[in-house]
Amino acid sequence: MTFLKNTLANILLPFIAVTISAIIIFIxxxxxxxxxxxxxxxxxxxxxxLDNHSYIPYxxxxxxxxxxxxxxxxxxxxxxxxxxxxVRLPSALFGIVDTALIYYIFKIILQEKEKLSQIxxxxxxxxxxxxxxxxxxYFGFARxxxxxxxxLLFELGGILAFILFRQKKSMRYxxxxxxxxxxxxxxxxxxxxxxxxxLIFLIIDGIKxxxxxxxxIPIILLSLPLNIxxxxxxxxxxxxxxxxxxxxxxxxxxxxFMIQNVKSxxxxxxxxGDMNGRHNxxxxxxxxxxxxxxxxxxxxxxxxxFKKGYNAFFLVYFVLGILPPLLTYPWENPNALRGVTVIxxxxxFAGQALLGMFYIKLPIPKRYILYVIFVIVxxxxxxxxxxxxxxxxxxxxxxxxxxxxLLQPYLDGTYDFNTKAI
Numbered sequence: 019m020t021f022l023k024n025t026l027a028n029i030l031l032p033f034i035a036v037t038i039s040a041i042i043i044f045i046x047x048x049x050x051x052x053x054x055x056x057x058x059x060x061x062x063x064x065x066x067x068l069d070n071h072s073y074i075p076y077x078x079x080x081x082x083x084x085x086x087x088x089x090x091x092x093x094x095x096x097x098x099x100x101x102x103x104x105v106r107l108p109s110a111l112f113g114i115v116d117t118a119l120i121y122y123i124f125k126i127i128l129q130e131k132e133k134l135s136q137i138x139x140x141x142x143x144x145x146x147x148x149x150x151x152x153x154x155x156y157f158g159f160a161r162x163x164x165x166x167x168x169x170l171l172f173e174l175g176g177i178l179a180f181i182l183f184r185q186k187k188s189m190r191y192x193x194x195x196x197x198x199x200x201x202x203x204x205x206x207x208x209x210x211x212x213x214x215x216x217l218i219f220l221i222i223d224g225i226k227x228x229x230x231x232x233x234x235i236p237i238i239l240l241s242l243p244l245n246i247x248x249x250x251x252x253x254x255x256x257x258x259x260x261x262x263x264x265x266x267x268x269x270x271x272x273x274x275f276m277i278q279n280v281k282s283x284x285x286x287x288x289x290x291g292d293m294n295g296r297h298n299x300x301x302x303x304x305x306x307x308x309x310x311x312x313x314x315x316x317x318x319x320x321x322x323x324f325k326k327g328y329n330a331f332f333l334v335y336f337v338l339g340i341l342p343p344l345l346t347y348p349w350e351n352p353n354a355l356r357g358v359t360v361i362x363x364x365x366x367f368a369g370q371a372l373l374g375m376f377y378i379k380l381p382i383p384k385r386y387i388l389y390v391i392f393v394i395v396x397x398x399x400x401x402x403x404x405x406x407x408x409x410x411x412x413x414x415x416x417x418x419x420x421x422x423x424l425l426q427p428y429l430d431g432t433y434d435f436n437t438k439a440i
Contacts, residue, residue: 031144032121039117039151042403043110043160048102050411051162053418055296058105058163065092075204075243082255084244086204087165102422105163112167113160119174120362121147124369126181127328131373135384138376142369142388145395150365152399154406155304155354158297162418165206166358172202173212173359177335180216181328184223189232196233200240207255208342208359213237215335259346278348283340286352287313287364295417297354299410304354306405308398309368316367319374329370336363 060080065088068074076084090108098104125143128134134142150156159166176198183191195216202209220230261267261275282290288310292298305313317336320329339360343353350356372394375387 027125027140027143031140032118032147035121035144035147035151036114036118038148039157040114042151042157043113045407047110047161048106050407051296051414051418052411053415054102054105054420054422055162055418056420057296058418059420061088061091061163062095062100062105064088065095068092069096073243076247076251076253078254081258082253083165084204084207086201087168087206090168091163106161109163109165109167110160112171113157116156116160116167116170116174117147117151119171119178120150120365123174123178123181123362124366126178126185130185130327134373134376137385138373138388142373142391145372145391146365146369149309149368149395149398150361152395152402153309153361153365154402154410155298155358156361158406158410159355159358162296164355166355169202169206169209169212169359170361172198172205172209174362176202176212176216177362180219184219189229192229192232193236196236197240199233200237203237203241204244206358208339208356211338211341212359215331215338218334219331259350261347262345275348276344279344279346279351282348282351283343283353283357286354286357290352292352292354294353294355295410295413299405300413302405304352305364306398306401308394308401309364312368312371312394313364315374316370316372319370320367328366332363332366336360336367339363 057080064077064079064083067077067079068085068088069092074085076082077088087108091105094104094107098107121143124146125139128139128142131139176195179191179194179198182188183195196213199213199216202212216233220233257263262272264272267275286292286303287305288303291302291304293300298304303310320333324330324333340357342356343351346353346356372391375391376384380387
């Protein structure tokens with residue numbers, strides 16, 4: 019019986035979770051969105067610019083990027099050619115791996131909750147993972163070629179390793195946490211703050227100095243090429259987007275910008291979301307009514323009970339994830355892409371709200387509550403899939419500007435980044 023339970027929790031259920039995620043991501047892939055965005059086309063040229071050179075940690079092409087993701091993209095282009103499939107495949111594959119990682123994160127966290135029955139501990143990780151993989155905020159970014167799922171891959175890998183370290187006290191998991199944090203630093207810009215999350219809780223847990231070095235050294239080594247570059251050159255992406263470093267703005271103007279950002283970024287969850295058709299159905303809240311209600315309820319629960327379990331951990335993770343859009347110029351917001359790393363925390367908070375149903379004394383068996391949660395997750399998933407595949411697809415022709423047949427200038431290098439001309 020124990021063997022069957024372990025097989026169910028460790029193999030069959032995560033397989034189901036990954037399969038559902040793969041189906042969502044690969045429906046009509048790679049031809050929905052129908053065209054290529056200008057960003058994706060520029061990324062082809064960016065990736066090709068890295069070929070036949072020694073390692074380049076940062077490039078100012080396409081508004082400026084750390085290059086780790088683009089070396090992966092270069093490999094995909096070399097393997098499959100400069101096609102929509104090649105450009106979008108890495109993001110899609112990482113999106114599927116993210117699903118497996120978050121399943122095991124929730125599984126381990128729930129195993130620590132003594133008051134929950136084993137059937138709840140077995141099935142809730144699957145339901146929360148489906149909630150995660152069916153969020154159009156998430157799977158939308160897995161369906162076209164960008165760094166969102168890559169940074170989440172490194173961050174979720176780091177979180178999983180860190181949770182295992184806290185449980186097992188094995189230094190190998192701490193080393194893996196440091197490696198993942200270093201890789202996140204080299205990916206999409208918000209990933210540069212991820213190392214702060216485990217560092218805070220290592221200090222709170224009272225870790226020994228030598229163990230702290232095991233975490234920090236891989237981060238230093240992996241981030242060294244990028245930091246050497248920044249010591250000699252500005253990060254033009256940070257320079258153009260983050261208003262706090264501007265010397266032309268007064269303190270009053272910066273304060274006003276921050277107030278505007280708090281309003282717009284805060285409202286994107288439930289009121290008015292990202293207006294960019296690549297990121298969202300323009301203006302629609304990033305969370306559907308079901309997920310939004312669960313998020314708010316779970317956030318309140320986590321704030322009230324922040325010392326319990328991993329509430330404080332995911333509250334800090336949420337704050338770190340929301341900082342990038344808060345610190346960019348107001349006219350750039352609300353921006354779902356820069357806030358993409360809040361998604362795991364949102365699902366965690368939603369999970370706290372759903373788990374709260376098991377602590378309420380009801381005159382029905384607990385398994386019926388599980389059935390109710392299954393229906394809630396299914397309704398949320400249907401809402402999200404309908405929004406994306408029925409309504410958001412209508413804005414894709416305008417949001418993704420370049421027909422695939424016009425990719426040739428990006429493949430043969432005749433596109434000029436400076437003039438935006440062929």
